[in-house]
Amino acid sequence: WVLMGLIELAALTIAGASQAQTVVHSGRLDDPGNLALISSSGAAPAFGSAQAVANNVALYTLTMPIAGLLSIVSTGFASGGIDPYFTIFKGSGAAGTFVDSNYVQAFSTGGDFSFTASLAAGDYSISLGAFANMSFAENLGAGTLGDGFTALGASAYTGDSSYRLLVTTPVPE
Numbered sequence: 001w002v003l004m005g006l007i008e009l010a011a012l013t014i015a016g017a018s019q020a021q022t023v024v025h026s027g028r029l030d031d032p033g034n035l036a037l038i039s040s041s042g043a044a045p046a047f048g049s050a051q052a053v054a055n056n057v058a059l060y061t062l063t064m065p066i067a068g069l070l071s072i073v074s075t076g077f078a079s080g081g082i083d084p085y086f087t088i089f090k091g092s093g094a095a096g097t098f099v100d101s102n103y104v105q106a107f108s109t110g111g112d113f114s115f116t117a118s119l120a121a122g123d124y125s126i127s128l129g130a131f132a133n134m135s136f137a138e139n140l141g142a143g144t145l146g147d148g149f150t151a152l153g154a155s156a157y158t159g160d161s162s163y164r165l166l167v168t169t170p171v172p173e
Contacts, residue, residue, distance in 0.1 A: 022168040029056040029082060029130065030161040036060060040133060040151035042094070053161060054153035057129040059145075060167075061092045063122075068170030070119050072126070074112040074163070081162035083110050083131040085153075087138055092123045094146025098137040099124070106131055110157075128165060131157040 027034040030047060036058040037045035046052035064070065074084045085106050089096030102113045110131060125145055127135065133153035137143035 019171045019173055020168050021171045022166055024164065024166055025058070025060050025126070025128075026076070026162070026164040027058055028161045029053050029058070029158060029163070034058065040129075040149035040153070042146060042148045050155035050158065051153075054130045054155040054158050055133055055149070055151045056153075057127050057133060057149055058163065060126045060128075060165075062088075062124040062126055062167060062169065064119050064124065064169055065121060066170050066172050067119065067121050069168075070115075070117050070124075071166075071168040072113075072115040073166045073168075074114075074128075075166065076162050076164035077112040077159065079162065079164070080160045081164065082129075082159055083157035084113065084163060084165075085129050085131045085133055086113070086115070086165075087127045087135050088115075088117075089125040089127070089135075089137070089145045090122065091145075092125050094144060096125045096145035098135065098143070101134065101138055103134070103138070126165070126167065128163055129153050130155075 030053045037056045040055040045056040087101040088099045105113045130153040136147040
């Protein structure tokens with residue numbers, strides 16, 4: 001097995017395979033100490049009821065240092081966490097524009113997802129909330145991250161309120 005691993009490593013090196021970096025984003029939608037959270041309106045997150053928690057959204061900035069393959073894998077649902085709804089925006093902050101989401105998977109099978117896309121180098125934003133708290137930019141077909149979210153998150157889909165994302169980006173060799 002060791003020899004096979006060395007042969008695979010050598011083949012990847014000869015082929016010029018790009019390097020990748022994985023970052024883990026995890027937290028809870030019901031945690032006042034989670035600095036990634038906002039409410040659906042973009043204001044401070046709310047914690048007064050199960051419905052308010054279901055409409056909190058975690059926002060993370062992502063930098064693609066070079067053009068390449070982005071991979072996002074959710075693993076929190078299988079551990080009792082939220083049924084995740086994620087969206088990726090080009091740009092960071094309120095001006096970010098809609099790129100893609102797990103809409104089809106979220107409304108068909110639900111649960112943890114695996115997302116892969118080829119993206120240009122640059123800054124992006126990832127939003128993650130409970131099913132089906134989608135962004136207005138996606139729901140209306142136009143707009144920005146700053147327009148907020150639909151507030152359709154359902155407390156029945158929050159589980160224990162936890163989430164976990166593995167985000168893998170290419171890095172220069």
